[in-house]
Amino acid sequence: MTVRIVVADDQAMVRAGLRMVVESEPGMEVVGEAGDGMEAVAVARRLLPDVVLMDISMPRMDGLAAARQLLGGPNPPKIIMLTTFDTDENLYAALRAGTSGFLLKVSPPEQLVEAIKVVAAGDSLLDPAVTTRVIASFAGRHEPVRPPRLSELTPRELEVLRRLARGLTNAEIAAELFVGEATVKTHVARVLMKLRLRDRAQAVVFAYESGVVRPGVEAG
The missing domain is CATH 3.40.50.2300 (Response regulator)
Structure with a gap:
């Protein structure tokens, strides 16, 4: 093709x-x-x-x-x-x-x-570690704004979003949450769909700019 x-x-x-x-x-x-x-x-x-x-x-x-x-x-x-x-x-x-x-x-x-x-x-194309570093640096210059659609996420999906914001891979998220990679993949897809985001990089931007995670604070 x-x-x-x-x-x-x-x-x-x-x-x-x-x-x-x-x-x-x-x-x-x-x-x-x-x-x-x-x-x-x-x-x-x-x-x-x-x-x-x-x-x-x-x-x-x-x-x-x-x-x-x-x-x-x-x-x-x-x-x-x-x-x-x-x-x-x-x-x-x-x-x-x-x-x-x-x-x-x-x-x-x-x-x-x-x-x-x-x-x-x-x-x-973006390396997750570089993506997270850059977004944390720039997003921290403004007060976070919490969009209403954030309330559509379940507690587990919010946990996944926080870990996406740290630049973790699906395998790393699965290890931290004690679930399978396929489960994490499903959660990531739902997070992107509910927040109307195109990819993981946009999810990281969203997480910082909405205050889900804050620069210099470990996302848990």
């Missing part, structure tokens, strides 16, 4: 380079390009790609705003943010937007190809 990709970057040479890398890999196809955020939204909504490679800094609408529009709409693609600078600010912004991760533009071609494969398969 071919992975369909849209490339969004305001530099034509960068788009050409990304296209060359992607289309040298069997099973991947660039189906469209965009030179700014507004065009990226329009192209992705028209072509319905599996993955969008999205530059953070673009004219008219930046990549993060474009990502939010796409991820908030029907049939959202997986989005990999492309950036020149490896900063926690960029990573946190990408996480809050609900993207599958971000990649430096100077990354080697094989890393780009692997990233596309990972997100196309439904996984996140």
